[in-house]
Amino acid sequence: MVNLFSxxxxxxxxxxxxxxxxxxxxxxSQGETNPVPSPLRLRALxxxxxxxxxxxxxxxxxxxxxxxxxxxxxxxxxDPVKAATDVQNLEGIPGxxxxxTRTDLQITKGEGNTAQLEKHSTVPWVASxxxxxxxxxxxxxxxxxxxxxxxxxxxxxxxxxxPFYITDNYRPGQDNSAIKRAIISFPGKPRxxxxxxxxxxxxxxxxNANETYGISSNQVLVISPAWMNHNDSAxxxxxxxxxxxxxxxxxxxxxxxxxxxxxxxxxxxxxDNFTDWLFLSGEFPNLNQVVIAGHSMGGQAxxxxxxxxxxxSYDPNMKYWxxxxxxxxxxxxxxxxxxxxxxxxxxxxYGIGNYSSVVKYARNDIKxxxxxxxxxxxxxKVHYAFGLLDNGKGDTHCQAVMQGGNHLDRGSRFxxxxxxxDGGFPIGTQTVDFIPGVSHQDYPMMCADESLEKxxxxxxxxxxPSLTDVSNPGDTIKPKKxxxxxxxxxxxxxxxxRVAYSLLGGSLLLVAVFFTALPFLFSPNxxxxxxxxxxxxxxxxxx
Ligand SMILES: *[C@@H]1O[C@H](CO)[C@@H](O)[C@H](O)[C@H]1NC(C)=O
Ligand SMILES: *[C@@H]1O[C@H](CO)[C@@H](O)[C@H](O)[C@H]1NC(C)=O
Ligand SMILES: *[C@@H]1O[C@H](CO)[C@@H](O)[C@H](O)[C@H]1NC(C)=O
Ligand SMILES: *[C@@H]1O[C@H](CO)[C@@H](O)[C@H](O)[C@H]1NC(C)=O
Ligand SMILES: *[C@@H]1O[C@H](CO)[C@@H](O)[C@H](O)[C@H]1NC(C)=O
Ligand SMILES: *[C@@H]1O[C@H](CO)[C@@H](O)[C@H](O)[C@H]1NC(C)=O
Numbered sequence: 431m432v433n434l435f436s437x438x439x440x441x442x443x444x445x446x447x448x449x450x451x452x453x454x455x456x457x458x459s460q461g462e463t464n465p466v467p468s469p470l471r472l473r474a475l476x477x478x479x480x481x482x483x484x485x486x487x488x489x490x491x492x493x494x495x496x497x498x499x500x501x502x503x504x505x506x507x508x509d510p511v512k513a514a515t516d517v518q519n520l521e522g523i524p525g526x527x528x529x530x531t532r533t534d535l536q537i538t539k540g541e542g543n544t545a546q547l548e549k550h551s552t553v554p555w556v557a558s559x560x561x562x563x564x565x566x567x568x569x570x571x572x573x574x575x576x577x578x579x580x581x582x583x584x585x586x587x588x589x590x591x592x593p594f595y596i597t598d599n600y601r602p603g604q605d606n607s608a609i610k611r612a613i614i615s616f617p618g619k620p621r622x623x624x625x626x627x628x629x630x631x632x633x634x635x636x637x638n639a640n641e642t643y644g645i646s647s648n649q650v651l652v653i654s655p656a657w658m659n660h661n662d663s664a665x666x667x668x669x670x671x672x673x674x675x676x677x678x679x680x681x682x683x684x685x686x687x688x689x690x691x692x693x694x695x696x697x698x699x700x701x702d703n704f705t706d707w708l709f710l711s712g713e714f715p716n717l718n719q720v721v722i723a724g725h726s727m728g729g730q731a732x733x734x735x736x737x738x739x740x741x742x743s744y745d746p747n748m749k750y751w752x753x754x755x756x757x758x759x760x761x762x763x764x765x766x767x768x769x770x771x772x773x774x775x776x777x778x779x780y781g782i783g784n785y786s787s788v789v790k791y792a793r794n795d796i797k798x799x800x801x802x803x804x805x806x807x808x809x810x811k812v813h814y815a816f817g818l819l820d821n822g823k824g825d826t827h828c829q830a831v832m833q834g835g836n837h838l839d840r841g842s843r844f845x846x847x848x849x850x851x852d853g854g855f856p857i858g859t860q861t862v863d864f865i866p867g868v869s870h871q872d873y874p875m876m877c878a879d880e881s882l883e884k885x886x887x888x889x890x891x892x893x894x895p896s897l898t899d900v901s902n903p904g905d906t907i908k909p910k911k912x913x914x915x916x917x918x919x920x921x922x923x924x925x926x927x928r929v930a931y932s933l934l935g936g937s938l939l940l941v942a943v944f945f946t947a948l949p950f951l952f953s954p955n956x957x958x959x960x961x962x963x964x965x966x967x968x969x970x971x972x973x
Contacts, residue, residue: 496535499818499866503880510862511849517842517864522821525767527835529821536819537867542874543629546636550877553639556632558625561667565620568665572656575624577631582669586703587695590686591671594704595627595654599647606713611890612651612720614704616728618872619678621662626728626872627654630885633877637886645890653704657697660687673700681731682779683738683789696791698735702742709744718893721749721885725872726824729755734779737761737807738792741902746894749811751884753875754837756824758844761804761851765832766843772828780829792904799903808848808856813884815875816841817868824870837870 498520506513522529533539538547546555556577562570574580578595586592600606615630617623630652638647657680658668668674673686675697685694705720707713724732729752736750737759760781769775776783782804785797795803820837824830834840845862849855863880875881 492534495532496866499535499864502818502864503866506862506864510845510857511855513862513864514842514845514849517816517818517838518846520818520838523836523839523842525835525839526821527823527826527831529836531821531869532819533869535867536869536871536874538871538874540871542871543625546632547874547877550636550639553636556628556635558622558628561624563662563665563667565622566661568661568663569621569658569667570665571667573624575628578624578627578652578654582672585671586673586700587693589671589691590673590688590693590695591669592700592703593656593658593669593672595624595652595656597631597647597650597652599649600651607716608646608648609651609714610649610716610718611886612653612708612714612717613885614701614720614722615652615654616681616722616724616731617654617657618725619681619727621657621659621680623654623656626724627652629873629876630654630723632873633882634886636877637882643887645886650886651708655700655704678727681727682734683791685790696789697731698739698789698791701735702740705742705744705748709742709747718891719747719749719889720744721751723751723753723876723885725753725875726870727756729753730757730779733812734759736810736812737782738788738795738803739810740792740795741806741897741900743896743898743900745810745897747889749813749884749888751813751815751881753815753872753881754817754820754841754870756837757827757830757833757840760833760844760847761807762847766834766839766847767832769828769832772832775829775832777829780833794904794907795902797904798907802903804851808851808853809859812860813863814841814845814861815863815865815878815881815884817870817875818864818866819869822870 502513502516505516518524544557546553559573559575561573572580572582572593575595577598579598579600580593580595582591582593584592584594599609613630613634615623615626617626634647634650634652637643637645658672658674659678659680660674660676662668663674673688673695675684676687679685680697683696683698685696687694701722708717708720722732722735724730732750732752733755736752739745739748742748757780759779760776763776763781763783765775774784774787775781777787778784778789782788782796782800785793785800788796792803816838818838820841821839823836830840834843842864845855848860861884863878863884865875865878865880868874868878876885
């Protein structure tokens, strides 16, 4: 009896987990872009095979494996390409899409996002807040978070508000001269920006707690922009005037999708807005470094931003921390695992071989100067971090599988690709950390010693001189005129349009239509999107 009762809750927990895992698996097979594996699903899979596996592997074998991982970790600083090549010699990595994760070797069990790492157990932990809704059907609200302000008033462009979390050591309108560094974090695929802001804050607490670093919590800002999408808008998290994107397009620099606005803005332009504000507004006179950081889909976003980000005077003071990305924007045309039947493997966001596929933000830069963009990326301070147990397959699209079967495979192959380019691996500007004992785990990745160093310590008190050349390869290309259905071109301004139509105006009908429209164009409620709808409407009538 006692046994039965004590197993009941376990049984129901098990069936719940199974149901969740199954429902997730079916969402994935319906073709939703899903570059990140569901932790639930991975866990269900790995637990099933774990007990067998455990009994098969002797303790000796386990020790040998740990030594092998450690030797890779030891050489990654001086010879990242050798370390990456050694990763390719690990069992179950090259080309493997269905390996089971070595949970027996994990330093932290589970996702690792709910408690301080054991080795820092004296450092207090702050739990992430909960909110309503879910990542598939949308979040119903952005939760408030202890230690952060949720700023929902920043208009980055007329009528477009970008919501974000910022640690409350930022004091609007007051003295912010203590601030020396800012971390701008990306969320993972679930767009749970509060969770990631909170995890970086907990990692920062580890640095603050150790007096040898001499870094106090009021010297570092953690900013977490809330990139939301259609589903969040439908579910209620997006307020009037707040920006949102489509699906996961925030990750690749896609443009916002708010209906009714003629203008839309790339997530990467909004990031430029943040870094301009931090470096150029004068509010942070002692700011030295800004770090863009993300794990998993956030790591993907960070890598793409580091690649195509517009040149700015403060670029020498920008760093990028990329943890376990699901895929990369590859820099060369060839791939480690060629697949002739896979379509457009070098299109954005998997590569830069086809400029028309690149997001508007950088299309002209790739068109006019792909090599310059590559060289610029290699000169940027990019810090890669890969969990040596992260053999999760993540993105299962053929374009991703051509880069590698799993996260670690892709990561090590990307490093080898960098090593194979002219000039070899950019050892002066970029670093690689292969982290033993960690799988696809957000917090254990961020809080590994190697990561803490890049995120918080490196160049803490250093400010590098600004760049004077802030041009981009595509700057000289004039923006293309928008085309309307039917191939007609729109005009840059209503004035251009008026002139064009006047010139065309042999037809009395055209002139008549135009003058009829004047009151709408100059109505007291004039604004850009009314103009746009008017243009579209009137064009349609004229065609
Ligand atoms: C999420 O939004 C997309 C785009 O609007 C839509 O196609 C999809 O059905 C939504 N998903 C859910 C689960 O509502
Ligand atoms: C944000 O970026 C856009 C696009 O570059 C620009 O038009 C806008 O002025 C910027 N806003 C702020 C507040 O910097
Ligand atoms: C919100 O953010 C903007 C720009 O980042 C800043 O100027 C403003 O003071 C912030 N508002 C509050 C209430 O923190
Ligand atoms: C503090 O940092 C130093 C240098 O990294 C390290 O050797 C020491 O173990 C740390 N102390 C604690 C209590 O973690
Ligand atoms: C190659 O790509 C096609 C098209 O997506 C896919 O069906 C096939 O499984 C891929 N082959 C391999 C070996 O990954
Ligand atoms: C390049 O990208 C465009 C836009 O996405 C697409 O229509 C075209 O098919 C692509 N071309 C190739 C060769 O991949």
